[in-house]
Amino acid sequence: MSGFPVVRMRRLRQNRTIRDMLTEVTLEPRHLILPLFVCPGEGVRAPVPSFPGVSHWSADMLREVVEPAIQSGVRAFLLFGLPTYKDEDGTSAFDDGQPVQRALRFLRESYPDAVLIADACMCEYTSHGHCGCLSPDGSVDNDATLELLSKVAVSQAKAGAHVIAPSDMMDGRVGAIRAALDGEGFSGIGIMSYAAKQASAFYGPFRDAAGSSPGFGDRKGYQLPCSNPREIVRDALMDADEGADILIVKPAVPYLDIAAKLRARTDLPLAGYVVSGEYMLLHSAIASGSLERARGLLEYHTAVRRAGCGLVITYFATELAGLLG
Numbered sequence: 001m002s003g004f005p006v007v008r009m010r011r012l013r014q015n016r017t018i019r020d021m022l023t024e025v026t027l028e029p030r031h032l033i034l035p036l037f038v039c040p041g042e043g044v045r046a047p048v049p050s051f052p053g054v055s056h057w058s059a060d061m062l063r064e065v066v067e068p069a070i071q072s073g074v075r076a077f078l079l080f081g082l083p084t085y086k087d088e089d090g091t092s093a094f095d096d097g098q099p100v101q102r103a104l105r106f107l108r109e110s111y112p113d114a115v116l117i118a119d120a121c122m123c124e125y126t127s128h129g130h131c132g133c134l135s136p137d138g139s140v141d142n143d144a145t146l147e148l149l150s151k152v153a154v155s156q157a158k159a160g161a162h163v164i165a166p167s168d169m170m171d172g173r174v175g176a177i178r179a180a181l182d183g184e185g186f187s188g189i190g191i192m193s194y195a196a197k198q199a200s201a202f203y204g205p206f207r208d209a210a211g212s213s214p215g216f217g218d219r220k221g222y223q224l225p226c227s228n229p230r231e232i233v234r235d236a237l238m239d240a241d242e243g244a245d246i247l248i249v250k251p252a253v254p255y256l257d258i259a260a261k262l263r264a265r266t267d268l269p270l271a272g273y274v275v276s277g278e279y280m281l282l283h284s285a286i287a288s289g290s291l292e293r294a295r296g297l298l299e300y301h302t303a304v305r306r307a308g309c310g311l312v313i314t315y316f317a318t319e320l321a322g323l324l325g
């Protein structure tokens with residue numbers, strides 16, 4: 001009695017109301033996190049040519065992008081920064097006068113209900129563009145980088161971040177950041193780690209926007225190999241063991257299998273990051289007329305939720321929230 005013609009699945013889809021009633025997975029504005037690129041100066045809103053729809057904002061101008069987001073229902077923001085100077089060790093990442101720290105203070109004061117997440121990585125701040133400082137042999141020095149990242153996290157927490165999001169992919173960074181935050185009295189500040197962050201070709205527009213391309217080599221010595229699902233899951237679960245509060249899967253849709261695997265292995269909240277290259281895929285398909293804008297965006301981002309991600313980080317956050325409103 002378990003098959004056709006006794007069972008007819010279409011009974012459950014016979015009209016819009018019954019389909020609505022049976023909806024299993026939803027995408028809602030409260031699930032969305034909007035990334036922002038903050039730059040030095042005042043009165044700056046500079047569109048990024050290779051990343052249409054995305055701009056650099058000076059802290060004082062952030063209202064122009066944050067206000068419409070909040071009006072649509074977006075409540076969380078992920079901050080990236082363009083510093084005024086770069087050096088070998090990326091020390092501007094923990095300089096209190098730099099754009100991320102300034103933006104955090106501004107947003108914390110102006111939008112007390114917003115959740116502020118600060119990306120903690122060295123690549124925007126190092127002269128060589130790698131996600132950590134270098135050993136004499138030119139490789140990224142894991143343990144020395146942990147000390148830098150710890151300073152970044154503490155500086156961001158002091159400036160008002162609610163959550164620190166380390167994206168460097170060094171071993172042990174979550175534990176090191178947790179210890180540093182706790183040691184400075186920030187035990188209430190969360191860590192959303194880029195736990196399953198692949199060495200991906202889909203970060204191109206972001207690296208233009210963040211000015212963070214590696215000056216030599218690539219990031220394969222620290223980011224994860226897309227071919228190795230067991231290694232990816234194992235590495236991500238280490239972040240959970242070290243005290244991460246939320247795990248990120250990134251890119252999102254090409255790696256939904258990873259999200260589903262992690263969903264089965266941990267009860268931590270997951271976030272899927274629809275990265276800049278995914279944004280451009282969607283943007284180009286829409287621009288060429290081959291993808292219907294609203295339906296395409298909703299389907300794409302709902303898939304991230306279906307795979308098990310409670311949260312979705314996306315440059316489309318404001319638009320999506322408007323569609324869902």
Ligand code: PBG
Nearest residue numbers: 121123167202203206275276277
């Ligand atoms: C920095 C970082 C990257 C992204 C977020 N944080 C790029 C990289 O690893 O080079 C990519 C985000 C995107 O493409 O939207 N480590």
